[in-house]
Amino acid sequence: MAMKRILVSICAFFLLPAVVCCAKDINFEATVTRTRVAVGQSIQLNLTFNNTQNIPALDLPDMEGFVSRYAGPSTSVSVVNGVMSSSITHIYILQAVKEGTFTLGPLEFEKDGDTYTSNQVTLEVAAGSAQSQLNAQQQLNAQQDRQADLSQDISDRVFVVLEAGKRTMYVNETVAITVKLYVNRLSIRDIQFPQIEHEGFSLGQFSQPKQYQDVVAGAAYDVIEFNTTAFGLKPGESKIGPATVKCNLIVRKESRRRPSSLFDDDFFDSNVFDNFFGRYETHPLTLNSRSFPVTVRPLPQEGKPASFTGALGTFSFDAAASPVDVKVGDPVTLRAVVKGTGNLSTVVIPKIEPTQDLKTYEPQIKQEEGKKTFEQVVMPMHENVKEIPAMQFSFFNTDTGSYETITRGPFAITVTKPDREEQPRMIEGGQAPAAGRAQDEKFGRDIIFIKETDSGWRCKGDPLYRNTFFWVVQALALAAYLCILGVYSWSRRLRADVRFARKLQAPGKARRGIVQAQKLLKAGKRGEFYDVIFGTLQEYLGDRFHLASKSITASVVEDILKPRNVGSDILEKVSGIFKDCDMARYAPSGLDEGRMQKALNDLQDVIDHLQRNKA
Amino acid sequence: MRRVIIAAFLLAVWPGQSAFAGSFQDANLFYKNEQYDRAIETYEKVLQDGFESGNLYYNLGNSYFKKGDLGRAVLNYERAKVFIPHDGDLRSNHNFVRGILNVPARSGAEPWFFRWLDRSFDGFALNGLTILVSVLWISILVLLSLMLWLAGLRKTAVPLAGILGVVLILCSLALSRKAGFYERGAVVVAQGVEAKFEPRQEATTHFSVPEGSSVSVLDRSADWAKVRRHDAKIGWVPAASIEAIRR
Numbered sequence: 030m031a032m033k034r035i036l037v038s039i040c041a042f043f044l045l046p047a048v049v050c051c052a053k054d055i056n057f058e059a060t061v062t063r064t065r066v067a068v069g070q071s072i073q074l075n076l077t078f079n080n081t082q083n084i085p086a087l088d089l090p091d092m093e094g095f096v097s098r099y100a101g102p103s104t105s106v107s108v109v110n111g112v113m114s115s116s117i118t119h120i121y122i123l124q125a126v127k128e129g130t131f132t133l134g135p136l137e138f139e140k141d142g143d144t145y146t147s148n149q150v151t152l153e154v155a156a157g158s159a160q161s162q163l164n165a166q167q168q169l170n171a172q173q174d175r176q177a178d179l180s181q182d183i184s185d186r187v188f189v190v191l192e193a194g195k196r197t198m199y200v201n202e203t204v205a206i207t208v209k210l211y212v213n214r215l216s217i218r219d220i221q222f223p224q225i226e227h228e229g230f231s232l233g234q235f236s237q238p239k240q241y242q243d244v245v246a247g248a249a250y251d252v253i254e255f256n257t258t259a260f261g262l263k264p265g266e267s268k269i270g271p272a273t274v275k276c277n278l279i280v281r282k283e284s285r286r287r288p289s290s291l292f293d294d295d296f297f298d299s300n301v302f303d304n305f306f307g308r309y310e311t312h313p314l315t316l317n318s319r320s321f322p323v324t325v326r327p328l329p330q331e332g333k334p335a336s337f338t339g340a341l342g343t344f345s346f347d348a349a350a351s352p353v354d355v356k357v358g359d360p361v362t363l364r365a366v367v368k369g370t371g372n373l374s375t376v377v378i379p380k381i382e383p384t385q386d387l388k389t390y391e392p393q394i395k396q397e398e399g400k401k402t403f404e405q406v407v408m409p410m411h412e413n414v415k416e417i418p419a420m421q422f423s424f425f426n427t428d429t430g431s432y433e434t435i436t437r438g439p440f441a442i443t444v445t446k447p448d449r450e451e452q453p454r455m456i457e458g459g460q461a462p463a464a465g466r467a468q469d470e471k472f473g474r475d476i477i478f479i480k481e482t483d484s485g486w487r488c489k490g491d492p493l494y495r496n497t498f499f500w501v502v503q504a505l506a507l508a509a510y511l512c513i514l515g516v517y518s519w520s521r522r523l524r525a526d527v528r529f530a531r532k533l534q535a536p537g538k539a540r541r542g543i544v545q546a547q548k549l550l551k552a553g554k555r556g557e558f559y560d561v562i563f564g565t566l567q568e569y570l571g572d573r574f575h576l577a578s579k580s581i582t583a584s585v586v587e588d589i590l591k592p593r594n595v596g597s598d599i600l601e602k603v604s605g606i607f608k609d610c611d612m613a614r615y616a617p618s619g620l621d622e623g624r625m626q627k628a629l630n631d632l633q634d635v636i637d638h639l640q641r642n643k644a
Numbered sequence: 645m646r647r648v649i650i651a652a653f654l655l656a657v658w659p660g661q662s663a664f665a666g667s668f669q670d671a672n673l674f675y676k677n678e679q680y681d682r683a684i685e686t687y688e689k690v691l692q693d694g695f696e697s698g699n700l701y702y703n704l705g706n707s708y709f710k711k712g713d714l715g716r717a718v719l720n721y722e723r724a725k726v727f728i729p730h731d732g733d734l735r736s737n738h739n740f741v742r743g744i745l746n747v748p749a750r751s752g753a754e755p756w757f758f759r760w761l762d763r764s765f766d767g768f769a770l771n772g773l774t775i776l777v778s779v780l781w782i783s784i785l786v787l788l789s790l791m792l793w794l795a796g797l798r799k800t801a802v803p804l805a806g807i808l809g810v811v812l813i814l815c816s817l818a819l820s821r822k823a824g825f826y827e828r829g830a831v832v833v834a835q836g837v838e839a840k841f842e843p844r845q846e847a848t849t850h851f852s853v854p855e856g857s858s859v860s861v862l863d864r865s866a867d868w869a870k871v872r873r874h875d876a877k878i879g880w881v882p883a884a885s886i887e888a889i890r891r
Contacts, residue, residue, distance in 0.1 A: 476740055477733040479706050481672050483699035485727060489691070493774040494823055503781060510785040517792045
């Protein structure tokens with residue numbers, strides 16, 4: 030019988046809550062079977078957590094107008110298209126005790142630091158019969174009485190004990206903390222990790238709980254033991270605790286057929302599953318331990334070594350260097366190990382600082398259970414390095430209450446000159462190379478040798494773009510192009526615009542005619558002189574005004590020049606020249622040299638005037 | 645007369661050339677014998693005599709590297725890049741030393757176009773790029789001139805001139821950036837240099853410039869230089885902590 034009880038207790042403790050919990054988002058939903066109810070009547074409140082089955086029952090807050098009672102959980106698992114989903118529903122019975130409209134929720138639940146919030150539910154309570162209201166009030170009073178009695182009744186059958194390895198400790202000294210949950214012939218499940226008040230202390234994580242049996246004052250108890258560590262943060266008097274453990278108590282429903290005490294001894298006699306799902310209900314339980322005072326002492330200043338960095342506990346220290354036969358630039362790994370009990374987080378070993386003899390890298394630190402390892406790579410920079418300096422580790426021995434210093438080293442090494450072809454190699458980079466990989470990385474990472482010949486010498490001076498001559502050449506190239514462009518444009522216009530070309534060429538031709546006329550005047554060739562004068566004037570006027578030259582005669586010259594605002598004196602001179610030319614053909618004897626000179630001068634005046642005045 | 649001038653030139657120049665070539669070989673010998681200080685001294689003497697070359701700056705950079713002065717090694721590699729930017733050995737050593745110093749690329753934080761431009765013309769020496777710009781300029785002008793007189797050429801010459809024009813613009817931009825870096829560029833030759841908001845030692849530190857990193861010098865006073873980092877941050881550093889690329 031006892032064996033059976035134990036087995037069922039274990040089931041009740043662990044198996045049911047140990048349903049697989051998915052890491053998916055947990056959805057918290059509150060529903061009721063109906064939203065309108067009369068005073069004295071009951072409705073069912075379902076608090077459903079989807080995607081998990083590992084949620085204990087909630088302690089419902091006091092709800093105005095209702096009396097609540099936990100009816101038990103209901104779980105479901107479904108697999109759709111290979112995807113598994115699970116849920117747990119905690120069922121509560123709400124009995125209306127007051128008329129009105131009430132809002133339930135939103136309810137909040139906290140697990141593993143996450144807070145889940147449900148939806149709101151609005152309930153409308155109508156007036157009921159006098160009898161039902163009386164029943165409701167009685168129900169409310171009965172529940173309050175029963176919950177008050179519950180803790181009192183079972184305080185010797187389920188309780189929590191908080192213990193510490195030491196009541197007096199040093200600052201930062203690690204102390205074992207144990208929380209034990211004692212259970213005597215009760216069904217407890219949904220046990221949560223303890224919460225301990227620890228002001229002024231740093232508390233570690235709880236390890237996996239142990240389970241065993243123990244006898245206290247002649248009674249056999251199932252014990253769940255939770256272990257962790259704590260250390261004091263500041264000296265002085267303080268206290269640890271109380272520790273609080275939350276769980277659910279499974280009790281049998283009261284039955285009209287078999288009235289009995291709340292915790293019947295034949296609890297396990299009937300069918301377990303029938304009892305569990307059919308005839309028993311769950312009560313949330315919060316168990317508190319006692320607290321106890323502790324004294325945190327400061328570390329003594331007397332005898333504190335300079336190398337002490339805060340390590341507390343009982344430790345051993347060892348260090349070694351390898352390899353000890355190296356070449357210049359090869360890495361030597363210093364490995365220091367601290368073993369023992371105590372606060373390993375506070376253990377720090379002074380690293381070897383770089384010097385002209387030694388190049389050092391940041392140490393690699395590894396912490397395991399009861400052991401902390403430091404590995405530092407150092408590199409001898411020349412062959413005169415004979416040793417690596419000693420390493421010192423100081424700690425405060427909490428057993429003896431005194432400081433201790435352990436020194437290892439100096440570490441003798443033999444450094445030889447590197448081979449000629451390996452000499453310029455370098456090992457660089459931010460990380461310390463692992464001893465095994467250094468050999469792979471140290472080749473091919475150096476500068477390329479100098480250049481022994483050079484043909485590209487030049488006198489020091491400004492670069493080419495600062496040379497004025499360079500820019501002059503560029504400007505000349507542009508100027509040459511602009512000239513070419515100008516000439517091209519000019520010649521193109523001369524070819525395309527005849528009027529412009531004639532006008533442009535007119536004074537040149539006239540100048541040549543005048544020169545020829547001067548020669549003929551000097552030679553006394555009268556007839557030829559007037560022919561040239563006539564031709565020059567005719568051609569000039571033709572070119573100047575873009576007319577057919579041969580059509581310009583004494584009779585039409587006035588018609589041509591007058592509309593172009595040519596002055597009367599010029600007109601007279603032009604007419605005079607034409608008359609003299611006619612006279613030279615028909616009565617040349619009247620034209621002496623003086624008259625020829627006048628004709629030449631008049632021609633020059635006419636051309637000068639027409640060139641100056643853009644008629 | 646012409647013969648006399650040529651003879652005089654040879655007499656004046658050739659002894660000088662042979663002298664500095666001899667010093668260059670001496671410096672190389674010092675380097676091989678691991679006498680890096682003497683090698684540096686001898687290379688510097690060639691420079692003081694008024695001659696320079698890409699290989700000289702390259703060797704000087706190597707010597708400073710061997711001596712452990714990585715900032716000046718980078719400085720002389722930058723100077724060598726003005727003459728022999730396409731040299732594979734120079735690129736390798738330059739990148740290697742910059743890698744040791746963990747110095748970011750000069751144009752790392754600039755717009756993609758300038759990064760692309762710098763990368764595309766990285767292999768051009770400063771004077772070589774100047775000549776290329778000049779040749780392109782004159783070629784375009786000649787092409788435009790020919791187009792005036794040879795009407796049959798226009799069909800092919802117009803697109804060709806357009807392409808040459810685009811290349812000329814790109815080359816000019818690249819030359820402008822190279823020349824700007826050559827004129828204002830400097831390399832940090834001291835360790836742990838901090839750029840301040842103001843040119844005084846007690847001023848607030850704005851940013852740090854690691855040894856071997858390139859900066860642009862915007863202004864100089866007696867003891868301080870106003871510099872711009874590759875990410876356009878501007879601050880004041882001690883003038884002695886940087887050395888200009890242009891000697």
